[in-house]
Amino acid sequence: LTPKSLVAGNPKLNLAFVANLFNTHPGLDPITEEEKADIEDFDAEGEREARVFTLWLNSLDVQPTVVSFFDDLRDGTILLQAYDKVIPGSVNWRHCNKRPANGSELMRFKAVENTNYAVEIGKQNRFSLVGIQGADITDGQRTLTLGMVWQLMRKDIVNTLGNLAQRMGKREISDADMVTWANGMSKKGGKSSSIRSFKDTTLGNGIFLLDVLNGMKSSYVDYDMVASGRNDDEAYANAKLAISIARKMGATIWLVPEDICNVRSRLIVTFIGSLMATAEKMGV
The missing domain is CATH 1.10.418.10 (Calponin-like domain)
Known part of the structure; x- marks a missing residue:
């Protein structure tokens, strides 16, 4: 990395530079054993929930099959399918961007349009999504992604208890x-x-x-x-x-x-x- 390339504005190079700088000189105090345990517990809970939510999403027959929970939800297409299964008629597919037929990824702005729409549908159905934006899902924010999918799964559970x-x-x-x-x-x-x-x-x-x-x-x-x-x-x-x-x-x-x-x-x-x-x- 040269000074010239640094000021050229290449986002990937700049991200790599800052990431390396942080890893080399983070300027943070070492975490205590107690803090380390808390972080590990959080990660374990997140991973367990992601595993359960993956199984649930696949039980809805979304396409393609969810393999990597956070990555596969980034473009919003899986979330929108799940909404349509759990709350029939909630999704206007003319407002959605579909994945290219050649299997390539959606451009970021189209993915964010999808995830913004997913957040909008959630709010219309009284989900608690304060402070959540579509970009958070597209960026793979773990806690926010888990929170949205949990509310969708809970809605599915509640639907099955309608008679009760x-x-x-x-x-x-x-x-x-x-x-x-x-x-x-x-x-x-x-x-x-x-x-x-x-x-x-x-x-x-x-x-x-x-x-x-x-x-x-x-x-x-x-x-x-x-x-x-x-x-x-x-x-x-x-x-x-x-x-x-x-x-x-x-x-x-x-x-x-x-x-x-x-x-x-x-x-x-x-x-x-x-x-x-x-x-x-x-x-x-």
Whole structure:
């Protein structure tokens, strides 16, 4: 890199120069072990959610198949397909830029037009997208991309619970409604366990979820196989058992035992939502 090329305004060369400068002389204090653990936890949660959202998007039969979550959503075409599947009629395809037939990428300004439109559709459907712009999705901003797709997935879950919402006299099921339902199922099965929210740390030992399943169909839960959940191994075994029983009941499950043990609240919402939909089919 020469002084002449630096002032020539080549964005890629300038980005490489600044990136190398930052990596060589960041001017930052070394992070503590506690801060490092927090960063690793955030990355792990983001990756787990991205994995679940990838499976969910592919279940909608979007094209092409999502392989790399953040990269594949950058041009907005997958997001717009997902909106159209979850909220039929929400997308005016004349306003969308399609990927070239030769398989090449959309130009950035066309990709941003798509992602801006995706944000607009979300706001029209009461998604919480304050401060989010289409360019954030196109730039692969992890937290904002996860936040948008989560709300779209949650909308899909809520749609499947439409009949239950009508019986409750509600427009749609809220998280609080899901918590109330889950606590009611635990009580119905003769158990006293309950939660206040999907961030309740007691969810981590898996017992409450087993109590909910027991309330749905008691013959499916053998409490001789349920551990106390006092250590990581016991909690994992309980979480694995809960997922196995839920699948046996016919529920569509997106999470893995680690998500329960680590109380990944968004993913636990998908679990309870699926159980509610399954209970509807079972007539519970």
